[in-house]
Amino acid sequence: MGEPPAVLEMTGIQKIFPGVVALDGVDFRLLPGEIHALMGENGAGKSTLIKVLTGVYGIDGGDIKLSGRDVLFTGPLQAQEAGISTVYQEVNLCANLSVAENIFIGRQPRxxxxxxxxxxxxxxAGLLARLDLDLDVSAPLNTYSLAVQQMVAIARAVDIEAKVLILDEPTSSLDASEVAQLFAIMRRLRDSGVAILFVSHFLDQIYEVADRITVLRNGALIGEYRTAELPQVELVRKMIGKELATLEQLESRPRESAEQIERGEPILRAEQLGRDGAIAPFDLTIHAGEVVGLAGLLGSGRTELARLLFGADKADSGKLELDGKPVSMRSPRAAMAHGIAFSSENRRTEGVIGELTVRENIILALQAARGWTRPIAKRRQDQLVGKYIKALQIRPDNPEIPVRNLSGGNQQKVLLARWLITEPKLLIIDEPTRGIDVGAKAEIQRLVAELSSGGMAVLFVSAELEEVLRLSHKIEVLRDRRLVEELDNTGDVDADRIMRTIASGATS
Known part of the structure; x- marks a missing residue:
């Protein structure tokens, strides 16, 4: 029995930004009743292809057919009315409105x-119940976690009864049980005939739920494959091409264990530091040249702990020492003055400023630390920015293009460059590899290792246990907004042991 006619066909799609060929003659097709993964490293063109389809961007060449008819949408609303519903990587809802208002915004029953x-x-409430969520739908959306907000966005998309459902990194902020719930919903929709375009950087998730895979690289089509016929190692090779050596070198590099590194003096020492309702009082010491990883499930308190150390939230108990001297971390400005930098997990609302150029984004923290009455000379800006664009391999390497034109992974590198340019003693990085591709992830992981080898202290927050294990010399395990255990990352520490610690609240 042959394949059914494609519900969506994109042929020869071309999209050019100033100085960047984002899509170079890309073909893509989506069949009814399938989950089709769109794969590729950051900058490969995945999000651009989605935005071209939904009318966010115009196209410079090619054709789009929906259910056999030529279409060219002028915006997402027109695409939605035609039966294409999209949930983007970053939750794009109105946090001040209620859950119900967000689900039905623009479609309120009257x-x-x-x-x-x-x-x-x-x-x-009925729609959320289909996603196994029991929420107060009259409560403001911002009273719920980012993960719940993501599920609300998906609930809104599901309710539109789309022919095509696009999920762009929907699992980035979800824990394992929430991912399982989402996949169950996706399979039910697929079985009812909905065509689902799924973008994720989690390879295991792709192989668990996707029927077919299309791979893009550098804006070009590499190929379309049945998932069952494409081994994971081949998928990685197709995604990153010759750069596979980057990942292989990282995986094979023998990481210095907690016993092997030469710890410097304590940079930071927290004693019973805490904030009521955010994180229970905890003790923590971070040395120069040490990577301290924070491990725990979604909502365990990892970000809350990091924000407290940076002064983004104010502690109401305990004390903090920097370089052996007591300090009161009243604000991020105070933290920066003490040599602490914080790269947030939410690069869209707390990170890069899309309207500014790459150069302006990178120079922002250093200029803020100097004060706006002492502007950094343009020639000096160019020197500093050029140095970090080269060091972090930010692509494209043009500092004068708007940062919004960069891929997610390259935006993350810009955010890291912003803080590295201030030459901090302690770098706090919260989910730096969330939602980025394998190659960019390898580059950022290598950077963290090099920074600690150079003497910088790093507090590393990640939901991926293997990543925490690979990079950290010491692991702080959190559960229910409490720091429950500190583990030196020696040979007997693995993901299973950390999970047992999270489950029981103590080592076993």
Missing amino acids: RFGRIQWSEMRKRS
Whole structure:
């Protein structure tokens, strides 16, 4: 029995930004009743292809057919009305509105022109129940975690009864149980005939749920494959090509263990530092030249701990010492003055500023530390920015293009460059590899290792246990917003042991 006609066909798609060929004659097809993974490293063109399809960007060449008809959307609303629903990598909802209002925004049930609030709340609760979520739909969306907000975005997309459902990195902020819930929903939708375009950097997830895979590299089509016929190692090779050596070298590099490194003096020491409702009082010491990893499930308190050390949130208990001297970390500005840098997990709202250039984004923290009355000379900016563009291999390497034109992985590198340019004693990085490709992930992991080898202290936060194990000399395990155990990363520490510690609240 042959394949059914494609519900979506994109042929010869061309998209050019100033100085960048984002898509170079790309073909893509999506069949009804399938989950189709779109794969490639950051900058490969995945998000651009989605935005071209949904009318966020115009196309410079090629054709798009939906259910056999030529289409060219002028915006996401027009695409949605035609049956294409999209959930992007970064949650794009109105955090100040209620859950119900976010699900039905622009589609509120009305009677005689008036919004039927009770009907909207009832339908919202029923829709969320399909995702096994029991929420107060009248509560503001910002009272819930980023993971729950992501599920609300998916619930909104599901309710539109789309022919094509696009999920761009929907699992980046979800824990294992939430991923399982999402996959169950995806399979039900697939079995009902919905075509699902799925973007994820988690290879295991791709192989668990996707029927077919299309691979892009550097804006070009590499190929389309049945998932069962494409081994993971071949997928990685197709995604990153000759750069596979980068990842292989990282994996084979013998990491210095906690016993082998020469720890410098303590940079930071926290004693019973805590904030009511955010993180229970904890003790923590970080030495020069040491990578300290924070491990724990979603909501365990990893980000809350990091924000407390940086002064983004103010502690209401305990004390903090830097270089052996007591300090009061009242604000991020105070932390920066003490040589602490913090790269946030949320690069869209707390990180890069899309309208500014790469140069302006990189120079931002250093200029803020100097004060706006002492501007950094343009020639000096160019020297500093050029140094870090080269060191971090930011692509494209043009410092004058808007940072919004860069891929997610390269935006993350810009954010890291912003803080590295201040030459901090302690670098706090929260989920630096979330939602980026294998090659960029390897580069950032190598950078962390090189920084610690050079004497910098690093507090590394990641949801990926293997990543924490690979990079950290010491691991702080959190559970239920408490620091429950400190583990020196010696030979007997592995992911299973950390998971047992998280489950029991103590080492076993």
